[in-house]
Amino acid sequence: MRSSASAADPAAEAAAPDPTVWDTVARLNETADQAGVVQLLTQAASQLGADAACFIGSVRLSASRRAHRLIAACDPAWASDYLLRQRFEHDPWLLHARRGTDPALGSAIPPASVDQQDTVAAAHTAGLRSTWVIPAISSVGEDRIGVLYLASGVVGRFEQDPLLAFRVKVVGRSLAMELHEWLHIQMRRELLAESRLTDAEIDLLRHEEQGHGSKAIAIALNTEPKTVDCRFQRIIAKMGVASRREAWRVARVHGVI
Known part of the structure; x- marks a missing residue:
């Protein structure tokens, strides 16, 4: 009814x-x-x-x-x-x-x-x-x-x-x-699949999301700032973007971080 x-x-x-x-x-x-x-x-x-x-x-x-x-x-x-x-x-x-x-x-x-x-x-x-x-x-x-x-x-x-x-x-x-x-x-x-980002590289992008500079990231990871910069350059190349900030943006909108 x-x-x-x-x-x-x-x-x-x-x-x-x-x-x-x-x-x-x-x-x-x-x-x-x-x-x-x-x-x-x-x-x-x-x-x-x-x-x-x-x-x-x-x-x-x-x-x-x-x-x-x-x-x-x-x-x-x-x-x-x-x-x-x-x-x-x-x-x-x-x-x-x-x-x-x-x-x-x-x-x-x-x-x-x-x-x-x-x-x-x-x-x-x-x-x-x-x-x-x-x-x-x-x-x-x-x-x-x-x-x-x-x-x-x-x-x-x-x-x-x-x-x-x-x-x-x-x-x-x-x-x-x-x-x-x-x-x-x-x-x-x-x-x-295309970028083959590693867990460590995704973690770096999380630091970028927080606005951390290379020196702060190096302290957190117990490494050198130049090493951090080199890792970001590798990420930029893998993702085909122009900067680490752009790499973060692309990862963010795709739900990677």
């Missing part, structure tokens, strides 16, 4: 969709490879009434450089074009996720330049015509952000169906956070 609260509050029903949607979201953290995640994202999008979905992870490596990763359950040609043409530099939806945490309809985020208009037009052509833009927050703020696009190829699909839009918005938050965490773990593993 339906409770009186449910009968009087259709929004509450919308917030409690078919359990299979939550099951799909929960299975993300059990999936090891990206192909499996794309399959689950496709399934979750379909269960929510969306035709396509894409998750973008963005990590700040320095003051002027960011790394971007896509998990695309949508037109692969659009995803390839997005990366090839570096559309993340002119994506108003991604910029929305960098500035705030509230989900928003793509149609409510006006392009602010010709390049942004072109980016949105390309998304519309690829079938992202009515889109929920759902940011995923992290403990390091704007240094590591994520955003989920849940889209319909039908113009006005979510704008014209408030209950469907509310359902997508509620479940989409959980879906975005699970995808963000999954991608974060993968990027951390990749960084450690």
Whole structure:
């Protein structure tokens, strides 16, 4: 029997969709490879009434450089074009996720330049015509952000169906956070595999996090400051960065320290 609260509050029903949607979201953290995640994202999008979905992870490596990763359950040609043409530099939806945490309809985020208009037009052509833009927050703020696009190829699909839009918005938050965490773990593993940082080198980066200079670190490790400097130079080379502070930043946003 339906409770009186449910009968009087259709929004509450919308917030409690078919359990299979939550099951799909929960299975993300059990999936090891990206192909499996794309399959689950496709399934979750379909269960929510969306035709396509894409998750973008963005990590700040320095003051002027960011790394971007896509998990695309949508037109692969659009995803390839997005990366090839570096559309993340002119994506108003991604910029929305960098500035705030509230989900928003793509149609409510006006392009602010010709390049942004072109980016949105390309998304519309690829079938992202009515889109929920759902940011995923992290403990390091704007240094590591994520955003989920849940889209319909039908113009006005979510704008014209408030209950469907509310359902997508509620479940989409959980879906975005699970995808963000999954991608974060993968990027951390990749960084450690590529850089081959040792435990001792990670410990040095923790000293850098505390603002300790080479002399203070040398005293703590019972060694010479020049030895500390040499170890940091090795870390910088292994990570492909410009300075020990940048090495700390990259390690931090990847969750290594």
